[in-house]
Amino acid sequence: MIDSFDEVRLPARLAFGSTGGVERRTEVVQLASGYERRSTPWAFGRRRYLIGAGLRSLDDMATLTAFFEARQGRLRGFRFKDFADFKSGLPSQAVTAGDQEIGLGDGVRRRFQLRKAYGAAWREITKPVAETVRVAVNGVEVSGFEVDAATGQVLLAQAPAVGAVVTAGFQFDVPVRFDTDRLDVTLESFEAGRMAAVPLIEVR
Structure with missing residues (x-):
């Protein structure tokens, strides 16, 4: 398992409006005969998510930024509740x-x-x-x-x-990490803003 992992869950309110799910990796080889050969190097699927795009409160953005800093960007993993599969x-x-x-x-x-x-x-x-x-x-x-x-x-x-x-x-929970080392926030008023979607990826 992962050495750099914090047994802490991303606050649930920061996950509202998230998108994502499972991905597979399939290798497809087109043969000269017109047939194809399919195989996969992955025994199991891997989860990916995008969070933060629905955040408007500067307080919530500050909370996500603090969580991101505590994980040192992509360095440390953490728990994520996938509300579609938990x-x-x-x-x-x-x-x-x-x-x-x-x-x-x-x-x-x-x-x-x-x-x-x-x-x-x-x-x-x-x-x-x-x-x-x-x-x-x-x-x-x-x-x-x-x-x-x-x-x-x-x-x-x-x-x-x-x-x-x-x-x-x-x-x-799903063990994940941030899949970026950068957060982008746009200030829209003194009390509200907009954050670019932040990617998460499952770690094994």
């Missing part, structure tokens, strides 16, 4: 302990990585909101576990039996 289930549904399968018991293993399924693809969740995590073993919710909020690993007090299905539900 739960183990659908955004409109409450978190439940059975939302996502995170592993099978073998009678010895106690540590499991939080993850979320996107069809047949699995995304590791490394920045959960610790107090929202719920865990179940074979459909029975358990309370004996610890969560590492910096890695997304869950440590159960007891190893699940062989073949036992371990599931979890949670909210989570």
